[in-house]
Each structure stands twice: as structure tokens, then as C-alpha cells.
Amino acid sequence: MSRFTTGQYLRRSLRHHARSHIAVAIGVVVAAMVIGGALIVGDSVRDSLRLLTHYRLNAVDHALVSHRFFREDSVVALRQQPEFADHYSGEAPVLVFPASLERNADRRTRAAGVTLYGGDERLWEGALDFQDTPPPTSGGVVLNSKLAEELRAAPGDEITVWVELPTTIPRDTLLGGQEQQSSQELRLKVDAVLPADVIAGRFSLQPSQQFPKVAFVNLQALQKALDLEAVEPSSRNPQRKLARVNALFVRARDSARGHGVQAVESAQELTRMFRASLTLGDLHLRLMPNSSGRYASLESERMILEDALAKTAEQVATELKMPTSPVLAYLTNEISLVGDDTGKKFSMYSIVAGVPEPSQLAAPFGPIAAQTSPLGKDGVLLSEWLAEDFGIRPEDLKSEISNQPGPKIRVKYHQVGSKGELPEEEQTFEVRGILPLDGMLAGDPGLTPTVPGITDAKTFNDWKQPFPMQISRVTKRDDYYWAKYHAAPKAFFDLDAARGWWSSRYGSATSLRLGTADGQSLEQSTKSFETDFLKALPMDSVGLSIQPVKFLGLQAASGTTDFSGLFIGFSFFMILSGLMLISLLVRLGIERRASEIGLLSAIGFSPSRIGRVLLLEQFSVVLLGAVIGIIAAVGYAGLLIYGLRTLWVGAVGTTELRLSAQPSSLAIGFAMTLVAASASAWWGLRGLRKLSPRELLAGQTELTERDETRAARRGRLQRFSRRLLLLSVTIIVVVVGFGMPAKEAFSGLSWSTVLFFVVGMSTLTAALCAFAAWLDGDRFVSILGSGQIALLRLSLRNATRQRRRSLLSLALIASASFLLVAVAAGRRNPAVEAPNLESGNGGFLFVAESTTPLIHDLSTVTGRLKLDLPADRLFDLMTVASFRVRPGENASCLNLYQTRLPTILSVPDDMLESDRFKFIGERHRQGHSPWNLLKASPPDGSIPVFGDMNTLMYSLHKGIGDTIKVPDDTNPKATLRIAGMLDSSVFQGVLLMSEANFLKLFPEQAGFRYFLIGDRRFEKDGQALSKAEARELSDLLETGLAPYGFDVESIGDRLANFLAVQNTYLSTFQTLGGLGLLLGTFGLGTVMLRNVIERRAELALLRAVGFRPSAIRRLVLFENAFLLACGLAVGTGSALLAMLPHLLSTGADVPWLSGAGLLAGIFAVGLLAA
Template identity: 35%
Template sequence: ENEEDDAIDLRTDRIFLDAQTLKAANGPLTALTYIANNLHHGTNATPYSMITGVSSNFLGHITPTGDNMVITEWLANDLQVKSGDQITVDYYVLGLNRQLEERPHTFTVSGILDTEQPGWRELMPNFPGIVDRDNLRDWNPGIDFDSGRVRDQDEDYWKKHRGTPKAFIALETGQKLWANRYGEATTMRFRFNATNRNEIKAAIREKFDPAQIGLRFRDVRTEAVTGDSANDFGGLFIGLSFFLVLAALILMGLLFVFGVEQRAPQIGTLLAIGFTGKTVRNLLLAEGFVLALLGAGLGACAGLGYTRVLVDLLNSDWGGAIGKGNIIYEAQPQTIVYGMISGLAVALFTIWLTVRKLAQTQAITLIQGAPATTDTTRAGRKALLTAVVCAAGAIGLGLAMKDAQGQMKAGGFFGAGMLMLVSCLCVCHAWLGKMATGGGASFATLGAMGWRGSARRRGRSLACIGLLACGVFLLVAVGAFRLDPNDGAQERWSGTGGFAFFGQSDVPVLYDLNTEKGRDEMAVNGDVSLVQMRVREGDDASCLNLNQTREPRLLGVDPQQLIDREAFTFAKGEGWGLLNEPEDGAVPAVVDMNTGMWALHVKVGEVMDYPNEAGGTFPIRIVGFLANSMLQGDLIISEQNFVKQFPSASGYRAFLIDSDDPQATEEELSFALEDYGLELTPATRRLAEFSQVQNTYLDIFQALGGLALLLGSIGLGVVVLRNVLERRGELALLQAVGFRKGSLHWLVLAEHGGLLALGLVGGVVSALLAVAPSLTGPGQGLPVDLLKWIIGGILVSGIFWTWLASVAALRGRMLTALRSE
């Protein structure tokens, strides 16, 4: 309360009143007081004076306008000026990194007032290092101050008039010169009389929103409940497990068919004595139901055990997948029941498909044990048509999903891979049909004869190809997503950006450590090259946080520093220069692709609201995605836009540090910035922490793929053994006409080696389509080494099973088999 001027002054210890406060208070009189380093006219100069920009009617009937200046009588005498003379004012402007720039501005004297009037002294804000000093020479304003320039008359003025302004200019002019990110006025004055004093105070308090001074109220309970709705990876697990389930169903179907075919004479006898095909089919389904029920029960128990082991591993050795979280094992009875019913229904459907055709076969054919014949030409045409449709669908789905995000994109490309897998299997089906009718191969060599033999039992061969393709698909698809944080870690395009360390401090660093002056202020010895970033704390939006994120941490950076270094790789967007381009009023921002897709659920071009310091919000437009970077979890905007929204967030608390000698740099910075709470993390370690989450999930998925491949290998062995045992008589005949056992082994190997190759090619091609979007990011690419191991392992396994089956079939006396041929 300003009793000298019968007024109430609205001021702040922060010196400057921001625009939101001025708008809310809506006071009639506004002033902006600033420190002038020097006022000079000709050779006369007055150091360190207060100048105030005032609104209309602040000085009564005198109102300065434009570049006019009203001065006090004391200043007129000191500079020996009169109305119409010009006075040049030198003043400092504070830029980024606390850099001070001195600027001049010339005014024309338009009037002279008394040296001091009531209420003028209170116009000087509570400048630290000034307001409490008895002598002007003792000022410590925190900027360059030369006490030697202070004269005796300056000291006398300070003792008599304190911070009374020596000159007044128009408020609009003062704001153009001195307004900054902290505010655009220092005083708002309300004049009163005895009757409205309390009314003014009450009105001022009522107009203020606590959020305008950074006090925000949040519904933490609702946010906590919403945050608990973590990303649901159940769909992804089910999608990847689909290939395991499919492989298990194929193997189950094979085994059931083998059992039924072995009983073909019995089934034929039942049909011959009057049983209908439907009755026989129901009988076989009843037998299958018992087996499927037992299998579903055992599978449910095994599934519970597997899940419990998986949860324990996620809470211990595989804890990288859940960051700092913890998973609680909870098995709900309804889930178990639903799983058993689903598994039982799928198993019965598979059995029904296998027995439906058999029950329609002629009784005499079944009694003789001969395989049923089918129209291979027609079936081959249908298969080719289906292959074309599925391939077109796979390509179309891939093109449609190329601009999608998150789970939709991943699911879309996995769907495209599955369609391509079906297309490959249909091509194999058509090719086997052509081979069965005598086309596509000759009997010129044993190898060609073996190829023709693979078409003899087309269903078995196709099932064998499908089993292997499912396992290969899952292993290759999952392996392609594996991240290597050390891949090109020193290169600028990598996930580390080529930086050696990522640093974070508890206390802001107020100086630019890239300059010699900044290093001297912070006692940093030697040259240091780094990118400094301003920080507004927020929620952890990285993959280390399983919960959903509302307000991720915000970083403000000078884009030019990253442009000059060509740091990081953009998965979407045209580079760091986008942060400097206005986006229709929205602030441009860059975010790591995983953060944008999975945590924030945004895509490039979308706008999200973010709270600012003034209690409101401002729009942020996502203009680019970083590919697999160590900046995961943060929204990144330009430093210029950052200080506009958070003017009081001084200094830098995040650092990207270059170094040719990491150990020396770490020791130097840790010692110099010890009081600032600096924590340095090697860039590769930080990136590895994020990569570990994805790689751990991939370990889980690859375990499923390994199980699918194991089933495929078992299926291959079963098919090979069954085929060779059924053809034991044929092999005995070939041996009788002069073929050696070694040649017969080669015949069997050629027949089933083709199936092995087709399964490998179909699985690899389909998997590469499914993971195509992920092959271009840093730390990712075509998994050549993985492909070598998978192909080599399957070839060794296939050759082993084939060799073992042929040895089992050709051992012992072949005469008995020859007699039955």
C-alpha cells in the first residue's frame, strides 16, 4: 500500500509482472522501471539511473509518447539539457545463456518535472543487491557494475531519493526495449479513497487464479487410475502365439490323421456293414473329444505354470522389460475356463476337418488301405487363385499401414506377413498338385524322383511346410526387432547421436559451457563440447514406465547445435530444423518414435495440449519421430519456444556431451559441477536401458518361436518317418533292382529336403514383410546372423530327422516288405 500517493501498488519479488497477471488485475496505471547503465548528452553523462515507462495519466497531465522523454529537474541540471535536446540511454538486454548485450536508444526531452513527487520512489522494484544498499557504490546487481564511475552527486541522490526515476518514457516504448520472457511491467497502481480501499484489495484477490503463479490443482486420484491403464500387450502376445498355436494344431492334425489312416480298414468295414458316414465321423469326433479334453486340461495346467515362471522371470532376470515396475501373478478362473473352451473348440474343429473327408471315402478304398484320389488340377487352380489374392492383400495392407502408428502399424504389417505366408503355402499346394499329376519334374535322377515323391502325400507335405514356416516366421520376425545399442554408437546417426554422455543436474547451470566465459564461471578446465537443454519436469514417458503418460518431460534445445552435428536419425520428419518453423500457432516438437507410438499414442502431425507456467495450456504439434534414440521419454522443442512458455525456468539441467576422452571428461565435469548434482550416464548405457525392455520382450517371443520350431522339427520327423515306413516296400523293390542303400538314403533326403527348403523360404519371406518397417532404424536391420543360425539349425535338424527315418526304415531284412509290395 502506497500511502504517499493514496494508492495500492501491485508488485512481485520476481521483479516483472507477467502478461497473465496484468490481464487479470486490469489496473488503470502501469509502470515498467529499468536500470540504465548510462544517460549521456554530448560529453555529459549520468551513470546507473532508474528510468520508468508509464501508461497514460500516470504522471497526471503529462504523458510521454513515442521516443519522447520527460526528465526530472535533477537530471536536467546534471546533463545540462532542456526541452528539445536529445539524451542517449545505454542499457543491458539479457539474452539466452545469461549473455548481456548493451544497447543504446536516443530520446528527445519533451518536459521537465520536479526531482521527486509522492509515489515515485516506490516505482523501483526490489532489485536484489540494490534495494538494501545504503551507498550506490555498494551496488551488486549481478551484472557488470563499475563503481569507479559513481560520482559524489550520484551518491547524494541515492541517499536522498533512493530509486526515484530520473526520467519517464511511454510504457509502450519501454516494453519494446525492456520487456522479456519474465514479464512486461514492474508495477500496477490502483488509486483509492477511504471508501473504496478495501473494495480494490478484494477485487484484486478475486481476479487472480492460483494457476497463474504456478499453483495448479490436479485430480491425482483420477490420474492414478488412468495411469494404471498400462499398455495392453495381450494382443501382441496372442498374435505372436498364434503361430505357435497354428503349429501345434497342424501337428495335432497330422498325428490324428496318421492314427485314423492306420485304422482305415476298420473304418471301411464299418461303412461296408451299414454305418453312415455321419455316424463314423461322430464316432471319431468322440474319440478326438476325449483326447482334446485331456490335452486342454494338461495345456491349461502347463499354461499356468509357464505364466508363473514368466512372471517370476520378469520380476527378476528379465526385469528390464518392466523397468522399475513389479508384476503380480493372478490367475482368474474364468480366464482358465475360457482358454480351455477355446482350445478344445479349435482342436475339435481341426479334428473335424481331418475326419470329414475320410468319412466320405469309398469303403472298398479304405479297406484296401489305398489313399483317396482328388482332383489335383482343380485344387491347384484354386490354390493359385488364393495365393494371388493373399499376396495382393499382403501388399495392399502393407501400403495402407505404412503411415499408421503404434500397435495398428505393427499389427497391420504382421497381418500382411501372415497373408504372405498363406500365399506361399498356397503356391506350394499348387506346385505339389502339379507334381502329383506328372508335371514339373522327371525321373531322370534320384533327386528328381525324390521331388516327385514329395507330392505323393500332398497334405502331409503341405503340413510339414506349414509347420516349419510358422516356426521360422516367428523366430525371424521377432529377431528382426532386436536392438543393439552398441551398433555404430560413435556415429552421429546412431541412437546415441554420437555423444559420449547424457548428463542431468539437480540445480540449473546458468552459463554456456561451450564458451570460455561460461567455463571460467563454472570452474571447468579444458575444452568441453556439449548441447545444453532446459528441462520442465514431467511424467516418465519412456518404455521404463508401464503406465500411460499424461505430461511427459519437456526439453528445450537449440536446434542449430544438433543440426551442425547431424545428430540422431529421424524415422519420420525432415530433421531438427523443423523445431524453428512455426506450425499454425502450435509449438513444433520432436519425440522418440517408441515414445510417440506406445506411450503418447500420437503420430506425426497431431497436436497435443501441454500446461505452461501461466496456468494455461499451449498446443504442441509433433513434427518428427526419432528412431531408437536415448532421448526416449522426452518431448523436445526449441529453446526459444521453451522460454516463452516457462520464463522462470532458468538455466540448463540436461546435457548431451561430446568427448574424445570419456574418462577425463567425466572426471572434470563431475568435479566442477559436483555442487549442482550432476549425474553423467554413458550414452550407450542409457540407450541399452531402453533397448533392454524391447529385447527382453523379444526373448519371451523367441522362446515361443523356438517352441513352434521345435514342433515343426517334430512334425518333420513324424512325416518323414511315416512316409518312409509306408513306402518300405517301394524302397525294398528299388534295392532289389540294384539301388544301393546310400542311393536310397539320398532319395529320401531329396524328397524331404525340398519340403524343408520350401518351409524356410516361405517363413523367411513372410517374416521380412511383417517386420519391414523396423529394418531401417538405428541398431536394427536385416538379421543376417540370425538368419544364418536359423537356416543352419533347421537344415541340420531336417537332415538329421530324414537320415534317422531312412535308417530306421531300411534296417533289417527288406524281404518281408518286398513281399507286401
């Protein structure tokens, strides 16, 4: 006789008990399918984002987009470098502008937030690699499908495009031309509409999965419209003008340099090559030799030298041993003699200058012998011309002998306010010297930079007025001086003092005078200076650094949200139900084989060996189920991806998702399932070791529990349940009777929310404890009655027979339904919420954004007049908070890409003292606003910022105290420190800093482009505009400010868009959780099957004494229905109690119908399973 081996037993056992093993395998398949499918969804989202990055950027690997307009020829010079031709191609000079569009046939159909690209065939065929549609004509525009759909435009339609008119002199400076046109209107005809499936139609430099709004126009036509085209010299304008662009796109010849391991080095290499093609003109700089031949002036077309450029220039000059002297020139309104009774001793619109202490000036800028004493903050040197006009003689000045105060002058000048206002300031100075007009300072027009329209004007009447001027007050002497000396300063001040009055965030000098190096001519010195200056130029600081945009985009494709973890969480109850089903089915199969196991034990098999054989048998089943489940996971993931493209598209914001299963994810899912399912199988087997062979042979599968033990446990459970119910009732009485402050408890949650959640959880726990105590009740009391009532009582008694199984089933269903109902009840619709100071809307009605910055204050009548807005009652009721904007990436939950640098807003000073918006961890206290934290100066030099909780935690993965490194316009290594967190606010996706810090970090950002608009009566008496008035105000603003691309949106709608993602996640959890709960009902059915199998003798006895089969079926059905109904009722009731404050709030958006339908469906399926 052959020896009976474990292997033989295993094979025969698998065949003999195939039906129960198949049931276990199905449970494993479900678990593997859900776990593997969730991991595949994560792979699919990441790979889809990577694919979208390739689509979005097409052939563009590296890009430069700058606030500077550099020569188009610099791109040609870049291409001519040998190293460039070896590794790169497709270089394209481009103009990139934010724009707003309007369809002419319907002046109310507008689109804001559009990116306008001006390019030629180098962009169309080179960078974009797109040849199916001809490039735009000189009078035409090509729209992508998203933009055409919003405008309802088709080829041949006429549209109007508004873009900001470029200016070299910042608009919010004295000479910036605030009164002049700030946007340019282009009337174009639609040449073509790019279909949605055309790659070029979704071209965008911003990492986002959402379809952008894009328009393409002809480069030369756009340059001409914006005064950026090339102009040859003429008799009228002898200066040659070169064509300019503000962007450069480059493609690499190999993927490693384009978006692979060499991409960062490649971008640095391109930046070095681009530097070599630059000239001073690309930086809006020029070196102007002085007519005296003593020095040259480094000055800027911007009228102010940026501090970073001035610092670099001084360092280079020092290395070349060239003497330097900075100058700060300024235009005054009036200079007059103090004490003049005639009222005739004044000079209008004189140029003055701040220079280093004149007494210390050395050659070639000094010495200055006419000074009597140091200038300090209250001294001035006058030109001989102005002193003569005022009748001041050298002997009138204060001297050491006379010790009498010298004559004084009064200087009036404009300061530039934060919102374009021009308040006039005046100061009095003592005259401490008179400078001859042929000396070192006076009479030198080279001290004032060239300002087109001013310094080249022949008379004051020819000036292009930068602000309203009183030309009638200009004297003949003023005109005569201008004709002879032009813009030569008439008065001189100490440079440090002048910087305190007239410097701006853009810089603190208008020019830098450069002397000659030893042994060199001025021409040789300036040539050496220009070469070394361009070599030393900090490309990052001046905004001319080329970035590896495709490489960065692919890095960002890793995403802000781990969809693998997210869907494992969503499917938690499916996984848990599957594992519970495995454990129950294994236990059921083993219990049916109790006599077999007892026989094995009786003939000599040790308990450990029996356990190993059974565990190996179950592991074989689990292994097979895991293999099948992982294969099925691909199909399940496909269904989830389809759901994300359709039902749950609000969670991802795109339909461009593709299924992608990585082997590593399949392996991880397989391993996770194997471990979890094996553990569940072991759990199902573990109790049999405690039973003796005799008990097993008798079919017993559980240890008998003593009545005393049950009674003691019942008492403990009843006492604990009563205490929890007393706690819940007490909390409700206190909250209802005495009220609770509407303040934060922790993590943005109010006390009422926290306490009612405690009530809900306490009620759930108390109900489960009470049920467990009931299961421990006396089983030997007779059941009296007849008919259906008696049958129902008997079914309830049967529910107590297997206490552990009944309690486990009810607890699972109650917990699952609690979470499902609580999550479903948590939906919000902010669109119906009223303004509230301490809420996500901050008491405002609208949020608005403009394409072109607004310099003037929308809140004031003067500001609205300068913006050409008509007078209207609604404007008088309007209050506006205006924010400067440093554009960055969208860090809100609407963007799946990982964010490197979010958009940053400046908080207006008046909001820093307000009580608006709700904070997490910070409360509004009397005399103290959390906004004040933005004014703090941390000892480490970091800049305090605020962010919305969702942005910080889920997009940036930052908390309070964490830091963010931010490249900025002047300091690429600035550090932001999170100082506060807003709760569910309209500021999702951005960071907030004080205006003072913002202007320090980002001086280039002129004007305001983000606005919160409300009713000025709201803070005083709670009044707010009606819906009709609000709509009218929105239309007035959008129509009146159409040239600025002003787009107004209800703040409730903006918050609803943000919450659409959260609400979609809740719907996803509700759906997948419902499936898990459904699967849990099958587990309950399995429990019932176990009970029926164990009670076969009992049921046979019932039939023998006269019970009909239908009555016995109802008996089993009542038992199952009782457990199911109790679980659903306990979970649902506790959840509604926990969410009561939210349910009673205005913005609650509870899906009552679908929720009730889901619970009813689960109940029905549970009954069918029984």
C-alpha cells in the same frame, strides 16, 4: 434289443480310440496353455504395476509439488479446517529437490538423478507410515538401497549433497544474480540405509517400475541450509520470515477418496481447502501501501509480476471498481545527454520505468501536466533531478510554436541473452517533458519493487551487484539522489514501448498500482482485493493444484505395452504348431478309422450325421484338453514371469513381478482355445465327405489327382519360381553394381534395407515354389543304384507321395526359421557405432544431464569461465547443444507405466537449421531441414513437437498429426501437435519443441539441464575424439561441474540402454519361437507317422523282398531329415539374405552361436521325433 444311440457310440468310440484322442488332447493342452499363459502374463504385469504403485506411494494419496515455496504454516492452516480432519490425515510439509551426491572418501563416486526429500516426523510417520527406522538427524541423511549401492556408502560414511539454491528472482533475468552461487553444498553423515524390501525405500512420485534413487534429510536442517527457515524479527532485520516448503503430501482416511472413484473430486476439494489457507506471501506477492496514501502496489518478490497473476489482479480490481496502473521498472547502465562535449553529463545505474501513456493517467495516478506530446516509442519524460543534471530546461523542449527538435538522451542497458550473456544495448530518446520531484511520478520510490541487496542499500557501494558494475563511475549526484529518493525512477517511457525492450517471459510488469474503490479507504480496498484475489486465483496456472497421485498412478498401471498381446505374438509359432498338430492328429485318427466310417456310411448313416458325430467326438476331446490346458496355463505363466524376472528382465526393468491370474483371462483363453482347436479339428475332418463308402471301406483317405493336373501346376510353379529368382538377382546386381542412396524409403527404412528384404522374401517364396514343383514331378521313373544312395533316392521319392503334407510341413519350418533368424539377426549394439549426422546419435558423442540448471554456454570460453571450468584443449574441441527441460514422466520403452505428460525439451535455434538425426517420412534437403517444422504456426494454435518413433507409437500411441493436451505453467489447455518422428534416436522418452515455443509455454524453466556433446570438427571434416580423449573429456566435465550434478554418458551407451528392451524382446521371441518351431518338428513327426501307417503294406513288401528293418528305419529317417533340413536351410538362407545390409553394418550384434545352437537343436529333436 436296446436301440443303439449316438451317445452310446460316442462313449464307446472315445474309449476305443483313447490313444489317438489323448494325442489330440495334448495338442489342445499346448494351445490352451500358451494362449492362457500369455493372457495371465498381461494380468500379472498390470497387477504388479498396481502393487508397485501402492509400494511407491505408500500412504500418500494426494500430493502437491510446486516450483513455488509456500509457507509451512499454510499446511497447519489446512489441517485446522474441519472438513480436512473429517476425511484426511497424515499431512506433511516437505521440501523436494533433484540432487546429486558424492561419497567424500572417494571423490569420483557420484550419483546424479537423485530425489532429495526434506521432512520431519510428519513425513516419516504420517505420509510414509514408516517407523522401523528413525527419521534423519539434523546433520544426517537416510539413503535407499539403490542409492547406497551406487555410492558404495554405508551408515557412518560422509557424503556431499548438492542441490539448487532457491531464488525468488529467476537467475536468467537481469537481477537474478547470474554471477552468484547457484547450488548449495551440504556435508552430511549417512544415518541409515533403507533395505530394498522396505517400502519407504522406493518412495517416488514418478510412475516407474524401476527402483528410484532417494535420499531423506531433516526438514529444518535443509530449510536452514537453503535460507528457507523461519526467522524472527530483529534489530538488524526487522522483517519476520516464515519457514517455507514446496511440497505437500496428504493421505485420505478411506480408499474411495484416496485412489478410488472419488479421488479426483477429493483432490479438487483439497485444492479448494488449500486455497483458503493461502496468503499473498505464498505466491511471493505483497501489497505495499504508497507513502502518499493514494494507492497500493501489488509487487512480487520475484521482481516481476507473472502475467497470469497480473491478469487475475486486474480482473479482480475491475470487479471491485479499483483503478489500476501497471508499471515496468528497469535498471539501466548509463543515461547520458546526446551531444555533450564535456563527457560529464551522465548518470550511472538509474532506475527507469514504463507507465501507461502519462497524458491519459487519471486519479490517483494522474494527471501528468508536464508532458508536451505523446511519448510513443522514441519519447521520454525526465525527472526534474536528471533534467537539472543534464542542463535541460522546459523551454528547451520541442513545442508547437518553435517546432524545433528537443534535447535527446542516450540510454544504455543490458539485455539478457538465452544463455546468460548480457549484451549492452543503447537507444536514443527525445525529451518530451520534465516531471517535478513532488509530483505524481518523479520522486516516488514506490514505483520500483523491493529488491533485497539493492533497494535497501544505503549507497551504491553497498549494492549486492547483480552483474559486474563500474562503481567507480557513479557520481556524487547519483549517490546523493539515491540517499534522498532511493529507487525512484529518473526517467519514464511509454509502457507498451518499454515492454518491447524490457519485459521477459516471466512477465511484463514489475508492479500493479491499485487505487481505492469508491467510498472506501485504502486499507479497506486492499483487504477486499486480497480476499477476492485469492478466491479467483487460478491454482493450476500458478502451480498450486493438488493432484490425486495414487489414483493417477493406478490408472497408469494399465501400461504402455499389452503384454498379453505381446506374448501371444511371441508364442505365435507355438500356438500355430499346436493347432497344426491338432489338425494332423485328428486327421491321422480319422484316417485309421476310414473303414469304420465307410461301414457307417454303407449301413445307412448320412454323411452329415457321420460328420456331426465325429465332430462331437473331437469336440469332447478338445473340451477336455482346453480345461487341462487352462489349468496348466497358470504354471506356464509362472515360468514366463520367472523368465521376465531373470532372463528377460531387460524387457520390464524390474524383478518385482508377481503371478496374478484373473478369472476373466482364464475364461477368454479357454474360449479362444476352444474355437481355434475346434476349427483345427473340423479342418482335419473336412476331406472325408468327398469319398464314397467303397473308397472308405478300402482305406482310401484322399482323392486321386490326375497326372495332367499335376504337370500343369508344376509348370506354373517353375515359371513363377524362376521369375522370383530373376528379380532377386537383378536387385542384388543393381545394388552391388550401382549402389543405392542411403536414404529413407518409408517408415524409417532405407532403400537397401527394403530391397534386400524383398530379395529375402522372394528367395523364400521361390524356394517353396520350386519345392512344390519338385513334389509334382514324375513318380514313375525307375530309381537306379544300390546301397545307401539308392535308399536316399527312395526316401526322396517317398517325400513326394503326400504332396500337401510335405509342402505344409516344409513351409511351416521354413517360415518359422526365416522369422527366427531374421529377428535374431536384427539385434543392434549402438555402443560400437561411430558418430553419424543422420543416425540416432546425430553425430554427437555424449549425452549429459545436470541436476542444477546451467545458465551459461558450455560451448564458449566465457561461459566456461563463469562456470569455473579450467582451460583445456579438449574443451576447445567440444561443441555443445544445450536444451531446456520441462520435467515430466519417462515415456521411453524403459517405463512400463502409461505416460500422461512426458518430459519436454527445447531445441536450440542452431539445431533447427542443422542436418542432424534421422527422421521418418522427412528428409534433409538442400536449404531445408526437417527441424524447421518446429518453427511452424498451425492455424489451430497448436504447438508443433517432435518425438522418437518408439516413444510416440509404443508409449504415447500417437502418430504424426495427432495431438496431446498439456497442462503448462501459463495455460493448462495447451495443445501439442506431432509434426515429425525421429528414428531410433537418443531422444526416446521425451518430446521436442522450438525454444521460442518452450519459453512461451514454460517460462519458469530457467537454464539448461540436457546436453548433447560432440567434436566441433566432425561436421567439417568428420574428425572425432579418440576413445581416450572422450573419456578424459567426460571426466573433466563431471569433475568440474560436480556442484551442478553433471552426469555424462556415452550416447552409444544411452542408445544401447534403450535398445536393451528391443533386444530382450527379440531374445524372448527367439526362445518362444524356437519352442514353437520345436513343436512344429513334432508335427513333422506326426506327418511321418501318418505316412508310415498308410504305407504299412509297402513297408511289409520291402521286408518281404529282403530289406532289413534298419534299412527301412533309415528310409523313413532320411525322408524326415530331408524335409527338416530343407525347411531350415531355405528359411535361414533367405533370412540372412534379407538381413544382409544390417549384418554388414557396424552396430550389428548377431547372436551367431546361440542361433546356430537353436537351429541345430531343432534339427536334432526333429530327427528324434522321426
